Amino acid sequence: MLLDVKHIKKVYRTRGNETIALRDVDFGVKEGEFVAIMGESGSGKTTLLNITATFDEPTEGKIELNGQDLSKIPSKQIAQFRREELGFVFQDFNVLDTFNNKDNILLPLVLSDVPKHEMEKRLDEVSAFVGIESLLNKYPYEISGGQRQRIAIARALINQPKLLLADEPTGNLDSATSSQILDVLRSVNEAGNTIMMVTHSVKAASEAARVLFIKDGKIFHEVYRGKADSQAFQERIAESLSVLNDRGEK
Numbered sequence: 001m002l003l004d005v006k007h008i009k010k011v012y013r014t015r016g017n018e019t020i021a022l023r024d025v026d027f028g029v030k031e032g033e034f035v036a037i038m039g040e041s042g043s044g045k046t047t048l049l050n051i052t053a054t055f056d057e058p059t060e061g062k063i064e065l066n067g068q069d070l071s072k073i074p075s076k077q078i079a080q081f082r083r084e085e086l087g088f089v090f091q092d093f094n095v096l097d098t099f100n101n102k103d104n105i106l107l108p109l110v111l112s113d114v115p116k117h118e119m120e121k122r123l124d125e126v127s128a129f130v131g132i133e134s135l136l137n138k139y140p141y142e143i144s145g146g147q148r149q150r151i152a153i154a155r156a157l158i159n160q161p162k163l164l165l166a167d168e169p170t171g172n173l174d175s176a177t178s179s180q181i182l183d184v185l186r187s188v189n190e191a192g193n194t195i196m197m198v199t200h201s202v203k204a205a206s207e208a209a210r211v212l213f214i215k216d217g218k219i220f221h222e223v224y225r226g227k228a229d230s231q232a233f234q235e236r237i238a239e240s241l242s243v244l245n246d247r248g249e250k
């Protein structure tokens with residue numbers, strides 16, 4: 001298993017209030033898998049992603065990436081770990097307007113002291129893969145949302161991370177652009193990269209091979225695409241969501 005999420009519980013304590021955001025969440029992600037996580041607002045998806053990303057720590061349980069217990073990484077090495085082992089794609093792109101697109105993509109390599117010729121080689125590869133060669137010398141504010149998300153995906157891939165974490169990557173895009181970004185994510189996965197993606201979108205989730213449904217901080221259900229085509233898988237996902245919501249209303 002590349003990612004092992006072991007009996008995670010997360011309790012937020014704020015001024016006497018206690019919120020149990022995750023309870024006994026337990027699953028694994030194999031190398032090369034594409035897993036989507038769905039659930040209603042407040043069900044714990046972002047909490048799970050944040051803990052996997054080492055932005056936060058579980059109250060109980062542990063997460064291992066390639067056998068490495070995330071809680072054992074010394075705090076001084078956390079930033080380096082994130083930069084070298086994980087890639088991030090967010091809803092709001094998180095690219096820096098003060099750098100041009102090329103420097104945005106290269107930033108993780110600069111911070112990791114990768115030699116210049118290696119940087120150029122990886123930049124060429126990743127730019128061709130994501131289809132952004134003509135955008136490299138522009139700035140993020142000069143390009144469209146979909147193009148910005150491509151830059152963010154290139155930046156996430158440039159360090160050849162073990163795991164790509166995506167939080168609602170099509171949330172700020174129109175449907176045509178979303179489809180293009182989903183195509184990119186599919187090819188990223190087909191090239192062997194492991195992806196864990198939080199999404200509200202049935203269409204986005206249907207790109208994954210497996211969808212986990214979270215409800216009230218617990219994994220409630222999961223579906224595998226198997227041999228289903230995209231349309232059939234979307235119907236199954238939508239059906240699972242309606243069961244999830246129905247039971248919530250009772």
Ligand SMILES: Nc1ncnc2c1ncn2[C@@H]1O[C@H](COP(=O)(O)OP(=O)(O)OP(=O)(O)O)[C@@H](O)[C@H]1O
Nearest residue numbers: 012014019021039040041042043044045046047048
């Ligand atoms: N920093 C925090 N302090 C206290 N409670 C929090 C904090 N972050 C999240 N929560 C609570 O934990 C629960 C899970 O929240 P989380 O953000 O993980 O849900 P989500 O499924 O990602 O929701 P959304 O789809 O709206 O982003 C919610 O009840 C939320 O109010």
